Amino acid sequence: MSTLNPAYAAIRQQAYEANMQLPALGLVLFTFGNVSAADHSLGVFAIKPSGVPYEKLSPENMVIVDFDGNAVEGDLRPSSDTKTHAVLYKHWPKIGGIVHTHSTYGTAWAQSQRDIPLFGTTHADYNTVDIPCAPPMDDAMIEGNYEYETGFQIMNCFNDRGLDYKEVEMVLVGNHAPFTWGKTADKAVHNSAVLECVAKMALLTEQINPQAPRLKEALKRKHWERKHGPDSYYGQS
Amino acid sequence: MSTLNPAYAAIRQQAYEANMQLPALGLVLFTFGNVSAADHSLGVFAIKPSGVPYEKLSPENMVIVDFDGNAVEGDLRPSSDTKTHAVLYKHWPKIGGIVHTHSTYGTAWAQSQRDIPLFGTTHADYNTVDIPCAPPMDDAMIEGNYEYETGFQIMNCFNDRGLDYKEVEMVLVGNHAPFTWGKTADKAVHNSAVLECVAKMALLTEQINPQAPRLKEALKRKHWERKHGPDSYYGQS
Amino acid sequence: MSTLNPAYAAIRQQAYEANMQLPALGLVLFTFGNVSAADHSLGVFAIKPSGVPYEKLSPENMVIVDFDGNAVEGDLRPSSDTKTHAVLYKHWPKIGGIVHTHSTYGTAWAQSQRDIPLFGTTHADYNTVDIPCAPPMDDAMIEGNYEYETGFQIMNCFNDRGLDYKEVEMVLVGNHAPFTWGKTADKAVHNSAVLECVAKMALLTEQINPQAPRLKEALKRKHWERKHGPDSYYGQS
Amino acid sequence: MSTLNPAYAAIRQQAYEANMQLPALGLVLFTFGNVSAADHSLGVFAIKPSGVPYEKLSPENMVIVDFDGNAVEGDLRPSSDTKTHAVLYKHWPKIGGIVHTHSTYGTAWAQSQRDIPLFGTTHADYNTVDIPCAPPMDDAMIEGNYEYETGFQIMNCFNDRGLDYKEVEMVLVGNHAPFTWGKTADKAVHNSAVLECVAKMALLTEQINPQAPRLKEALKRKHWERKHGPDSYYGQS
Numbered sequence: 044m045s046t047l048n049p050a051y052a053a054i055r056q057q058a059y060e061a062n063m064q065l066p067a068l069g070l071v072l073f074t075f076g077n078v079s080a081a082d083h084s085l086g087v088f089a090i091k092p093s094g095v096p097y098e099k100l101s102p103e104n105m106v107i108v109d110f111d112g113n114a115v116e117g118d119l120r121p122s123s124d125t126k127t128h129a130v131l132y133k134h135w136p137k138i139g140g141i142v143h144t145h146s147t148y149g150t151a152w153a154q155s156q157r158d159i160p161l162f163g164t165t166h167a168d169y170n171t172v173d174i175p176c177a178p179p180m181d182d183a184m185i186e187g188n189y190e191y192e193t194g195f196q197i198m199n200c201f202n203d204r205g206l207d208y209k210e211v212e213m214v215l216v217g218n219h220a221p222f223t224w225g226k227t228a229d230k231a232v233h234n235s236a237v238l239e240c241v242a243k244m245a246l247l248t249e250q251i252n253p254q255a256p257r258l259k260e261a262l263k264r265k266h267w268e269r270k271h272g273p274d275s276y277y278g279q280s
Numbered sequence: 281m282s283t284l285n286p287a288y289a290a291i292r293q294q295a296y297e298a299n300m301q302l303p304a305l306g307l308v309l310f311t312f313g314n315v316s317a318a319d320h321s322l323g324v325f326a327i328k329p330s331g332v333p334y335e336k337l338s339p340e341n342m343v344i345v346d347f348d349g350n351a352v353e354g355d356l357r358p359s360s361d362t363k364t365h366a367v368l369y370k371h372w373p374k375i376g377g378i379v380h381t382h383s384t385y386g387t388a389w390a391q392s393q394r395d396i397p398l399f400g401t402t403h404a405d406y407n408t409v410d411i412p413c414a415p416p417m418d419d420a421m422i423e424g425n426y427e428y429e430t431g432f433q434i435m436n437c438f439n440d441r442g443l444d445y446k447e448v449e450m451v452l453v454g455n456h457a458p459f460t461w462g463k464t465a466d467k468a469v470h471n472s473a474v475l476e477c478v479a480k481m482a483l484l485t486e487q488i489n490p491q492a493p494r495l496k497e498a499l500k501r502k503h504w505e506r507k508h509g510p511d512s513y514y515g516q517s
Numbered sequence: 518m519s520t521l522n523p524a525y526a527a528i529r530q531q532a533y534e535a536n537m538q539l540p541a542l543g544l545v546l547f548t549f550g551n552v553s554a555a556d557h558s559l560g561v562f563a564i565k566p567s568g569v570p571y572e573k574l575s576p577e578n579m580v581i582v583d584f585d586g587n588a589v590e591g592d593l594r595p596s597s598d599t600k601t602h603a604v605l606y607k608h609w610p611k612i613g614g615i616v617h618t619h620s621t622y623g624t625a626w627a628q629s630q631r632d633i634p635l636f637g638t639t640h641a642d643y644n645t646v647d648i649p650c651a652p653p654m655d656d657a658m659i660e661g662n663y664e665y666e667t668g669f670q671i672m673n674c675f676n677d678r679g680l681d682y683k684e685v686e687m688v689l690v691g692n693h694a695p696f697t698w699g700k701t702a703d704k705a706v707h708n709s710a711v712l713e714c715v716a717k718m719a720l721l722t723e724q725i726n727p728q729a730p731r732l733k734e735a736l737k738r739k740h741w742e743r744k745h746g747p748d749s750y751y752g753q754s
Numbered sequence: 755m756s757t758l759n760p761a762y763a764a765i766r767q768q769a770y771e772a773n774m775q776l777p778a779l780g781l782v783l784f785t786f787g788n789v790s791a792a793d794h795s796l797g798v799f800a801i802k803p804s805g806v807p808y809e810k811l812s813p814e815n816m817v818i819v820d821f822d823g824n825a826v827e828g829d830l831r832p833s834s835d836t837k838t839h840a841v842l843y844k845h846w847p848k849i850g851g852i853v854h855t856h857s858t859y860g861t862a863w864a865q866s867q868r869d870i871p872l873f874g875t876t877h878a879d880y881n882t883v884d885i886p887c888a889p890p891m892d893d894a895m896i897e898g899n900y901e902y903e904t905g906f907q908i909m910n911c912f913n914d915r916g917l918d919y920k921e922v923e924m925v926l927v928g929n930h931a932p933f934t935w936g937k938t939a940d941k942a943v944h945n946s947a948v949l950e951c952v953a954k955m956a957l958l959t960e961q962i963n964p965q966a967p968r969l970k971e972a973l974k975r976k977h978w979e980r981k982h983g984p985d986s987y988y989g990q991s
Contacts, residue, residue, distance in 0.1 A: 072951050073944065075876070094989030123980060123988045145876045147951070151958035154874040155966045163391040164456045165312070165382045182972040189976050218969050219875045233310065240309050240384070246962055247388035251483055255392045258455050261419040265426055269360060277360045278331030400628040401693045402549070402619045470547065477546050477621070484625035488720055492629045495692050498656040502663055506597060514597045515568025637865040638930045639786070639856045707784065714783050714858070721862035725957055729866045732929050735893040739900055743834060751834045752805030 047103060048116055051089060054080040055102040058089035061140060061228035066097050068236045076144035077122040080228035081132045086110055088132055092119035112191065123190065130194025131224065135208050140228030142235045148242035149221035152176065156217045159241060161258050162248045166241045167266035174238065175200055176215040197222060213238045284340060285353055288326060291317040292339040295326035298377060298465035303334050305473045313381035314359040317465035318369045323347055325369055329356035360427065367431025368461065372445050377465030379472045382457045385479035389413065390452035396478060398495050399485045403478045404503035411475065412437055413452040434459060450475045521577060522590055525563060528554040529576040532563035535614060535702035540571050542710045550618035551596040554702035555606045560584055562606055566593035586665065597664065604668025605698065609682050614702030616709045619694045622716035626650065627689035633715060635732050636722045640715045641740035648712065649674055650689040671696060687712045758814060759827055762800060765791040766813040769800035772851060772939035777808050779947045787855035788833040791939035792843045797821055799843055803830035823902065834901065841905025842935065846919050851939030853946045859953035860932035863887065867928045870952060872969050873959045877952045878977035885949065886911055887926040908933060924949045
């Protein structure tokens with residue numbers, strides 16, 4: 044392996060550590076997931092190599108890719124979902140990490156082509172809307188530049204619904220599976236685990252009470268604001 | 281950190297050990313839960329600091345708070361749910377520990393706004409009524425002193441139903457999640473695990489037999505009394 | 518502790534090892550289960566002490582009890598379910614071990630007061646009938662010698678249905694939970710794990726296909742006989 | 755034990771390692787599963803001995819059997835399912851490994867006698883059809899050479915539906931449980947874990963949306979081809 048550019052050492056390390064959290068959190072079987080970590084000042088991100096088992100990952104074998112999806116540094120082929128990551132980084136400048144998994148409950152909602160309903164405060168601690176499920180893509184998009192178009196499918200869904208990617212950091216791609224993001228790769232992984240937890244609770248809620256109502260407006264606002272508002276009081280500031 | 285008052289060492293230790301049981305029992309994801317341990321003679325309780333991961337907890341970083349919710353000792357901000365704990369300790373003098381989690385099945389029942397039905401002896405070993413689900417609060421309570429009012433919502437639910445907090449040591453807050461308590465923090469954690477177990481069994485019971493009947497009166501009394509009655513014969517006295 | 522009778526050392530060891538398998542197999546929360554091991558030639562069995570956590574068990578603190586339920590040796594109080602074990606050993610001479618758990622899926626079927634339907638070969642490898650659910654007891658039995666009567670409730674269920682306890686080694690007690698048995702305590706624990714597995718599969722089967730048919734007669738006979746018949750060819754020996 | 759033929763050392767090792775993955779992946783309870791590894795040039799396969807716990811397995815105690823099901827080398831009795839493996843190896847020359855488990859969700863679909871519907875890309879990454887459920891066998895086949903006929907039941911199912919065993923590497927046997935295969939024993943185990951994952955997701959999908967549509971044609975083709983087509987770009991080539 045040729046000498047690695049030290050400018051990418053930080054995102055290599057972040058991407059490596061975040062990828063290793065996926066099996067520890069029970070979010071992936073085999074290699075069914077990937078995390079990337081971006082450096083917007085350099086216009087690149089580090090991403091998991093495709094199909095490599097987690098136990099063989101290292102900061103050094105992460106692949107460096109630019110925001111057009113071109114490999115910049117690394118001997119291995121990057122994740123097959125790399126272009127989806129690239130599109131999102133290119134258009135959403137405030138995100139520093141992206142995660143894609145096929146986690147069980149999140150994927151089941153995606154396969155069902157339904158948004159995950161906002162039933163409780165666990166969900167409202169993260170966002171105040173149903174978690175959106177983008178529709179499956181048109182055939183032309185699928186047969187064309189599929190992974191690239193997946194990024195646009197996600198962005199179109201957010202545009203159509205008037206959602207802000209800085210407030211809603213998770214989405215389901217219909218028939219496929221979840222994507223999440225955040226200010227850092229670590230936070231994006233956190234969001235993937237929360238999505239899976241909320242997805243399971245929502246299914247159970249509908250099973251216990253098929254007429255379960257959505258969370259009321261005042262509770263939505265309260266839980267969001269105590270964690271994310273200007274006067275938030277959750278955590279250590 | 282300044283010198284810690286040795287009078288609080290015991291509740292610091294109890295709160296620390298009880299908090300550490302939550303991830304071990306599978307009751308929390310990340311920091312979605314908190315335990316406190318009270319000393320009624322001193323009028324204070326020790327509680328988990330807000331948003332701090334379990335692996336960074338220690339007896340020393342528990343926060344000491346009085347029964348009006350004022351911080352007494354500690355450099356960190358206490359759990360965002362601290363005022364709920366304070367209200368319950370202030371009004372329910374016989375409890376020494378309180379737990380709040382977002383455990384999966386308990387939370388699903390809370391989101392469903394249904395009491396957990398008393399279907400079997402596992403449940404009756406702990407109490408002889410459906411586990412109550414307090415209704416979501418009025419908007420005025422939510423927009424006011426939310427966590428403080430959550431304590432009153434729990435107490436009002438018990439008063440309205442004529443329940444004794446010394447006999448029924450668990451509740452669901454509608455749209456939110458479970459709270460449990462007990463004579464000690466350790467027993468309160470035990471009750472959280474039992475609630476989650478009973479919540480899962482109750483959902484499965486309804487799935488197997490939507491017409492499943494409640495536990496009959498004689499079995500309720502028998503299981504309660506063999507564990508808690510004057511002639512109890514469970515455990516080592 | 519006084520000197521222990523060496524004649525009971527073997528059943529103490531068997532009961533201890535079998536009890537320790539319950540948490541390892543995920544069949545118990547806290548102390549919600551107990552195993553005993555009998556020596557019919559001596560007319561006694563060793564059983565878990567009541568309410569003692571698994572990590573504090575040892576061969577030495579198992580309690581020796583006779584088949585009328587009288588303590589023979591041991592400083593601790595035996596399991597609260599001891600009399601149920603005693604009745605079964607007294608009337609069913611071929612069993613050497615009994616297990617009681619509140620395992621999640623088995624208990625849910627018991628709470629549903631339904632037999633577990635025989636849907637597949639996993640079940641037929643163990644027995645060729647629906648796993649019976651004994652009805653909840655009459656109030657007079659509950660208010661009388663409850664745990665003693667539980668043993669008779671199980672035996673009555675087997676008599677009423679014409680079942681042989683040597684062929685069907687598991688039962689649900691309605692509203693309560695499963696009991697299993699076997700030639701040894703180890704085999705009885707094995708049966709508890711199988712019951713839980715079959716109970717989960719049966720619920721899932723009904724969810725996937727509410728009209729799922731029972732296993733056909735020829736498959737029942739084949740799977741039973743290849744494991745238990747005179748020409749069995751499963752396993753070594 | 756007599757001296758082992760070194761020609762079989764490789765398949766002994768492969769079969770041993772692949773069998774040991776089953777409990778690690780949560781696919782088996784006790785001994786409810788078996789893996790074999792074949793050497794087509796020698797006309798034999800190595801398979802798990804019947805009823806031996808996984809912790810007692812070694813490369814040396816795998817049993818060597820020919821494609822007619824005759825034991826060639828080994829002191830132990832081979833898996834009771836050996837003849838099913840033999841039939842498949844004899845007729846399907848391109849497979850090097852076969853796995854049989856009673857994994858929970860896969861078995862529940864088999865007991866339901868339903869194909870597992872193709873709902874998403876997780877499934878399409880492996881094959882582009884519903885996972886077939888072969889019907890339970892005729893009584894004559896069951897009462898005759900049962901395990902041998904099971905192999906034909908699987909092949910007949912594939913012939914009837916026009917499926918290619920090199921493209922669809924998994925099947926459910928109705929009322930029984932899953933079988934999977936692959937170019938190697940390791941890949942066959944991989945397929946067993948994927949089947950279980952897809953089986954669980956499919957049940958959840960139907961629970962979330964009973965009208966969930968099948969995956970659209972374009973997505974099926976795309977996901978299959980990016981992993982298996984001539985221009986595949988998944989993994990490191």
